[in-house]
Amino acid sequence: MIAINGRFLTQGLTGVQRYAREMTRALDALVATGAAPPMRLIAPPGAEGLEAFPNLAPSLTGTRGGQLWEQLDLPRAAGGDFLLNLGNTAPVAQGRNQAVVIHDAGVFDTPESYSWKFRNWYRGLQRMLVFRGARILSVSEFSAGRIAAHLGLDAARIGVTLEGGEHILREAADAAILERHGLTPRGHALVIGTGAAHKNLAALHHAIGALGERGLTLAVAGAQDAAVFRQAGAPPAPNLRPLGRVSDAELRALYESALCLVFPSRYEGFGLPPVEAMWCGCPVIASRAGAVPEVCGEAALWFDPALPESLGEAVALLADDAGQRGALAEAGRARVQQFSWEQAAQRLLGFLPR
Known part of the structure; x- marks a missing residue:
């Protein structure tokens, strides 16, 4: 089974969270018609809006929040399931049994847009995910190329999903x-x-x-x-x-x-x-x-x-x-x-x- 990282349900709505919400909604609809394999949505305490995904058996788990929940509670809850992470970050402990959508290489290409703590955390985490064998996805060919250049990957091996707008x-x-x-x-x-x-x-x-x-x-x-x-x-x-x-x-x-x-x-x-x-x-x-x-x-x-x-x-x-x-x-x-x-x-x- 595929488990979806629902941390985005505790975050404010920016472009990344919009992608995660709409992609999860679309996956829920595909599961309902049998066009997608069984999936489940795992979210941290305090997550809201789980009722929008009735076909993903949504559940709250763990006792922590934020990055600690994602790094410690989430991999335990995912168990042996393949984990899908839609919002730039993922638990290092899940290793190669997961995919993470990295939306851009902004922390490398436009560092002036981020605090030093944020960009250093993202840079280090993404490098560690690559080292641990996580499957890397992105939202455009441009982003795939920039991510590949900074993380030492072959751009052709980064899956590109695109986005929607309807x-x-x-x-x-x-x-x-x-x-x-x-x-x-x-x-x-x-x-x-x-x-x-x-x-x-x-x-x-x-x-x-x-x-x-x-x-x-x-x-x-x-x-x-x-x-x-x-x-x-x-x-x-x-x-x-x-x-x-x-x-x-x-x-x-x-x-x-x-x-x-x-x-x-x-x-x-x-x-x-x-x-x-x-x-x-x-x-x-x-x-x-x-x-x-x-x-x-x-x-x-x-x-x-x-x-x-x-x-x-x-x-x-x-x-x-x-x-x-x-x-x-x-x-x-x-x-x-x-x-x-x-x-x-x-x-x-x-x-x-x-």
Whole structure:
């Protein structure tokens, strides 16, 4: 039997946890139809949402939490079962009887985005997992190549699962967020991100300027500090709307009403927001960096992260050309048909013992 590491059910929802939740949901559905072998979900005390996985016999086990639970309690609970770890980390003691999905090589490639304790722990743990023979998986060919380079592996032996994005359509759009923040349909561009260095949000002052010249707004979901988006010493832009954290229903409304999604990140292991946006018919402007070109193909309007002014030019082009916006939206809808969680789960199963 395959056991799934359910530590993600005690963690906040970021891209990694989104992947783990949606992949587990998709595996649960495949088990229900007999398209996947029997599996069970093992979670630490305090885990929430186990009822979403009725076909995985979910259970709570152990007395610890966090890394101690994962390293000490989880391997005992897994016993002789093959262990599937979906969130970058795994118990060293499980040795080669497990697979771990490492989402990117950011702790090596963009160390400035992490504390020294975090990056040293991740680097050491991942090297130890490789040494112990764990099966390594990832979410894009780009990430597989970077992980292989840093961990001394053959990239061809790292299984690539990809991701999905149709979860954003699960809930009806909550348009109340638009009125609450003074946003109008096609009157704003959307950004999703945090202040982490590799997200490159400081480059957005060029987009803010291009939008402001046209009476348009930049709405920023997921970030609290407006200072991240402007040049040092500059006053706050009047057309900037920091939204903070938003629900999936609110995010869907933002995607569906936005002029476009602006995705300036200079390093991504996959790039989930552009895929979500494309599922909602929202045109995408993105930095040609990391795994994003692999994911978006020709369905995005690209800018050069080394030339931040090119972001302003791209925003101006899309704001002024409704035909271009429509063409990108259609290209995006076609592109994301290959990025569903069911397809990703089926790919994942191909890398696991049957």
